[in-house]
Amino acid sequence: xxxxxLVQQIASVxxxxxxxxxxxxxxxxLIRLPDLYCxxxxxGKCDSAGAGSLLLGLMLHGGLAVDDLRILVLVLLILLxxxxxxxxxxxxxxxxxxASGLPGREGQR
Amino acid sequence: xxxxxxxVATLLLVMSAACLWRADVGPTIQDRILAGxxxxxxxxxxxxxxxxxxxxxxxxxxxxxxxxxxxxITIAATRLIETGRLGGETPS
Numbered sequence: 001x002x003x004x005x006l007v008q009q010i011a012s013v014x015x016x017x018x019x020x021x022x023x024x025x026x027x028x029x030l031i032r033l034p035d036l037y038c039x040x041x042x043x044g045k046c047d048s049a050g051a052g053s054l055l056l057g058l059m060l061h062g063g064l065a066v067d068d069l070r071i072l073v074l075v076l077l078i079l080l081x082x083x084x085x086x087x088x089x090x091x092x093x094x095x096x097x098x099a100s101g102l103p104g105r106e107g108q109r
Numbered sequence: 110x111x112x113x114x115x116x117v118a119t120l121l122l123v124m125s126a127a128c129l130w131r132a133d134v135g136p137t138i139q140d141r142i143l144a145g146x147x148x149x150x151x152x153x154x155x156x157x158x159x160x161x162x163x164x165x166x167x168x169x170x171x172x173x174x175x176x177x178x179x180x181x182i183t184i185a186a187t188r189l190i191e192t193g194r195l196g197g198e199t200p201s
Contacts, residue, residue, distance in 0.1 A: 013113065020117055023151065027124040030131050030147060036139050039131075043143055047150050054117070054154055058161050061110070070169040071157060074176060078150065081180035085146050088184055092191040093139045 012060040019054025022046050036093050044086025051078045111162060118158045125151045142186055149179035 029042025052075050059071045125148045132144035153172050160168035189195055 009110070013110075016113065016117060020120060023121065023124060023154075026147065027127055030128055030144060036137055036143070039140065040143060043147055047147060051150055051154050055157060058114075058157055061114075061161060067160075067166050067169060070166075070173065074153070074157065074169070074173055077173070077176045077180070078153075081176065082146075082150065085180065085183045085187075086143070088187040089139045089143050089146075092187045093137060095191050 008060055012057045015053050015057030015060065019050045019052070019057060022050030022053060024050075026050060037090055040086040040090045044083045048079050048082040051075075051082070114158055114162050118155050118162075121151045121155050121158075138190060139187075142183060146179060146183050149175065153179070 023046065026043050026046025029046060030039050033039050033042055055071050055075045055078070059068045059075075062068075128144045128147045128151070132141045132148070135141045135144060153176050156168050156172040156175065160166060160172070185195060
């Protein structure tokens, strides 16, 4: 195994492990945090960072190939869609406030 | 290396099951949508893992379509909750 392949494998495993740790953090945040704003905050960041890092690790895993372009498209899609989704959900909860039962800016608990 | 990828896929499925608990008990409808969105993202990653493990390149196309559908469905449901309708201009 040449040096370059070794560096590539180590980087791939490191990115995959970092991605799993971020996704685990996002899951714990989704389950444990007290209201929707906190949960959207945890999920919007940990999901994009975790899935993006894991997919980049998978891209490095097999060497360079045509399939890597599709994984790159997926990474860009996740980086765009996950924070947008979290923001849209939090805004919907904030704009339908009496029905959603969440505090607004003036109603801090 | 393949063992690591299988372990990651299994762990992601366990985490998806944990997210389904939030989708069950979540007090507001937005909590349920958020949990479903997280499950969708993890499913996408598991599909790419299966594509890399087994060498099935078509599973990556399935993952791309899955991600796009996940995004569009979530945004549409959010808009339906917020404004009560799906088309037209947002009332200001």
